[in-house]
Amino acid sequence: KAGVTQTPRYLIKTRGQQVTLSCSPISGHRSVSWYQQTPGQGLQFLFEYFSETQRNKGNFPGRFSGRQFSNSRSEMNVSTLELGDSALYLCASSSGDFHNEQFFGPGTRLTVL
Amino acid sequence: DAKTTQPPSMDCAEGRAANLPCNHSTISGNEYVYWYRQIHSQGPQYIIHGLKNNETNEMASLIITEDRKSSTLILPHATLRDTAVYYCIVRPNDNNAGNMLTFGGGTRLMVKP
Numbered sequence: 001k002a003g004v005t006q007t008p009r010y011l012i013k014t015r016g017q018q019v020t021l022s023c024s025p026i027s028g029h030r031s032v033s034w035y036q037q038t039p040g041q042g043l044q045f046l047f048e049y050f051s052e053t054q055r056n057k058g059n060f061p062g063r064f065s066g067r068q069f070s071n072s073r074s075e076m077n078v079s080t081l082e083l084g085d086s087a088l089y090l091c092a093s094s095s096g097d098f099h100n101e102q103f104f105g106p107g108t109r110l111t112v113l
Numbered sequence: 114d115a116k117t118t119q120p121p122s123m124d125c126a127e128g129r130a131a132n133l134p135c136n137h138s139t140i141s142g143n144e145y146v147y148w149y150r151q152i153h154s155q156g157p158q159y160i161i162h163g164l165k166n167n168e169t170n171e172m173a174s175l176i177i178t179e180d181r182k183s184s185t186l187i188l189p190h191a192t193l194r195d196t197a198v199y200y201c202i203v204r205p206n207d208n209n210a211g212n213m214l215t216f217g218g219g220t221r222l223m224v225k226p
Contacts (some may be wrong), residue, residue: 004156033213042216042217042219043200043216045212045215048212049213054196055211056211058213092156092157092212101159102159102212102214104155104157104158106154
């Protein structure tokens, strides 16, 4: 079974631009969660989508948004990029059932200049 | 905020058991203990989880104290490939919480030859 796929793997943007990251979950999984990882703040939960609906949201500004499509693929968007948005963005997929294992992708490394 | 406390780093000799402690003194009755690890440059990987009974799988054993205020993850025969950051996470047994994981600082385990 193919794992979680994230594209692109690396991205360089400048301040003020916007960016869209993509995540393809494991086939059959309906839940996709997004996390931001930085050296200073560690791994922080952004949001979770389940069956095209946002089920949970972390404490991030409205510049961070996401969506999920009917095939469970998910995208996250960051508008008006700031230097502090430079991070590794990880997505995790799961079947959505409680206490199930979450499978993480390799991440997208975003650098904001 | 993370509800767990872990030592920031530990060393272990290759082939020996690695015992990683986690304090979760404010855990409530319906909260589970989860362990994930993150090998350098990869996404986190699920290891094991438990409520109050000890658990074992092909990767590790989880020992939870009777009062549930602490736990220990045991890697019975550590290898160099087990070098990673290990995260202990407390997760509510609540479907409203979805798949959100709250990561703390974790323990950086270095397995040495």
